[in-house]
Amino acid sequence: MxxxxxxxxxxxxxxxxxxxxxxxxxxxxxxxxxxxxxxxxxxxxxxxxxxxxxxxxxxxxxxxxxxxxxxxxxxxxxxxxxxxxxxxxxxxxxxxxxxxxxxxxxxxxxxxxxxxxxxxxxxxxxxxxxxxxxxxxxxxxxxxxxxxxxxxxxxxxxxxxxxxxxxxxxxDAVTAISGSGPAYVFYMVECLAAAGEALGLDPAMAMKLARETVSGSGEMLHRSPETASQLRANVTSPGGTTAAALDVLMGEGGLSPLMRRAALAARDRARELGK
Known part of the structure; x- marks a missing residue:
């Protein structure tokens, strides 16, 4: 229109x-x-x-x-x-x-x-x-x-x-999640690429893998009617490599509490800017 x-x-x-x-x-x-x-x-x-x-x-x-x-x-x-x-x-x-x-x-x-x-x-x-x-x-x-x-x-x-x-x-909560959220995703790509380098991959290859994995996964989220939790489960075989990594990311002090602290910091800063 x-x-x-x-x-x-x-x-x-x-x-x-x-x-x-x-x-x-x-x-x-x-x-x-x-x-x-x-x-x-x-x-x-x-x-x-x-x-x-x-x-x-x-x-x-x-x-x-x-x-x-x-x-x-x-x-x-x-x-x-x-x-x-x-x-x-x-x-x-x-x-x-x-x-x-x-x-x-x-x-x-x-x-x-x-x-x-x-x-x-x-x-x-x-x-x-x-x-x-x-x-x-x-x-x-x-x-x-x-x-x-x-x-x-x-x-x-x-x-x-x-x-x-x-x-x-x-x-302010929206600002913390979607307003600032793209920066969190971009930083995750940086970290994922750095992890690839630490495992011996060429830096350019590590970054290409990280970028395409995150952008492709985002497109799956966009197109699929399934929840993020279900899409995660779909690629996680019991006892497999993904499960081993998720044990770290989902463990105590893992990604969930870290993300909550990050979002809280963004929300509080949004409130400060409004004063």
Whole structure:
């Protein structure tokens, strides 16, 4: 289905995630004429996109306000929100939806920075959005209309699956699992490759095996109706090599408690960023 809006969209911050969203919207048919990009130092890749597609870059906020944008999506680092958002307060209006994808930035904080009347959605996507395989979880404040929620859903769905939670308290946990989760998987690949080297494999071969094993297993998870537990059981023969390795990974002090501690640390840091 073609993505379209009745009024313009503003993208504040065109880094990796903002750029992924922009590419996803354009791929879904959103007219470049409907887009304003605000970024003081766009990457060469974004510079090329805005030039080739004739997208407005760093237009004055007063001019953007006159166009009464339907959506302002904020994709800057959490530490920059206090500096960036007051400059966008001029865009706050009942007909304008603000979507923030900054980790740890609460709906209350958005209200403080943009005004009490702001219609706001807080969302947490992840980096597989760059290949259209992301997952985003979102939460809306009580001023967001059903139509605005549908618009947010369509924009976020341009780069992967979308889910909604009613309790904002869950977003920090989402950040710890799916927002930060790709980094955990990439690190597992590094560790698996390093283990291969320790067993005598050539470094390039060890990394190839690790990368293809993890990406292939992820694709099986994506395609299969079976649970992760069942897929694990399917490749674990009693008394075999996989079972021997799982005895270590699933033993005391193994992967499960380690992952819980890692996720807890990520969640707590998300809460700190929101203060």
């Amino acid at each position: 073609t993505l379209s809006l009745e009024r313009p969209l503003v993208l504040m911050g065109a880094g990796k995630m903002g750029g992924a969203l922009l590419s996803g919207w354009l791929d879904k048919g959103l007219s470049p004429a409907q887009v304003y990009v605000l970024d003081p130092a766009p990457s060469p890749e974004i510079g090329q996109i805005v030039t080739v597609r004739n997208i407005a870059l760093n237009a004055p906020v007063h001019d953007i306000a006159a166009a009464k944008p339907a959506v302002v999506l904020i994709a800057v680092k959490p530490q920059a929100m206090g500096e960036v958002l007051p400059g966008l307060a001029l865009l706050t209006a009942p007909e304008t939806l603000f979507i923030s994808i900054a980790a740890g930035t609460s709906l209350h904080r958005l209200k403080e920075l943009l005004g009490a009347e702001v219609h706001a959605v807080r969302a947490m996507p992840n980096t597989p959005a760059a290949i259209g395989r992301g997952i985003t979880i979102a939460c809306a404040n009580d001023r967001v209309t059903q139509q605005q929620r549908d618009i947010a859903d369509a924009l976020l769905a341009a780069v992967g699956e979308v889910g909604w939670v009613e309790s904002e308290a869950q977003i």
